[in-house]
Amino acid sequence: MKAPFPKLIELPAAPLNASPAPELTSIHAARRRGPYGSSKYRGNCGGYLIRDLLRYYQPRRVLDPMTGSGTCRDVCKELAIPCVSMDVRFGQDAADANLYEAVGEVDFAWLHPPYWRQIVYNDDPRCLSNAATLDAFFVRLRLVLRNCRSVLTPRGKIAVLIGGYSDRGVFQPLPHLTVAAAAQEGLRMAATEIIRLQYGNTSSSRTYRSSFIPGLHDQCLVFESGRL
Ligand SMILES: C[S@@+](CC[C@H](N)C(=O)[O-])C[C@H]1O[C@@H](n2cnc3c(N)ncnc32)[C@H](O)[C@@H]1O
16 A cells, blocks of 8 residues: 655745744754765764754854764854864863863854764763763763853853664653753753754665664754753
């Protein structure tokens, strides 16, 4: 029987409003990654969502504490926004508060952490992908959120891109747990969650013997200071 769902789905119309980035809605579907960062870096994201967020929030300075291949750094370069980047692969642990003394104030932090151990990046015990348990992952993610918040201006925002996945047979709803962890750090959601459709994932071209509901997206969660 033919599936009743079309391959191409028209997005619902978004209401007109005063947004400086009207294309930015709760669904982000960019088929290409743009000339930012490197597609070869595992678990990298494209640059268009970051670009839309920066056009929307218009920060004067950005912090990118888990830069990977530098996608956020490259978007900032294009938009001429100063950006401070760090990564544990360069020896900088974003969970270490001492590193932030040199950062100075920022209006926006782009945080793209490992999705726990879905991809293990290296064998550095400080890397979040090496956290032995989910609790240990969130202990360290909370430290990173706390550090980012410590350098945020009062109107500043922290955007976290993260997705849920099945870890050894147990589904881990990392975005939901991140909202709870952020609340523990005095951060509340500043806008709707943004569902980012993931095109070209390695898993999309594989065939599996087991049955599951494939996840085709991750989520971008934007936080600001303030209790719920
Ligand atoms: C999902 S990747 C980021 C990819 C990046 N958005 C890009 O486009 O290439 C996660 C990154 O977090 C880094 N990382 C993990 N733990 C870290 C820590 N404690 N401090 C700083 N960076 C960390 C990893 O080395 C990895 O590069």
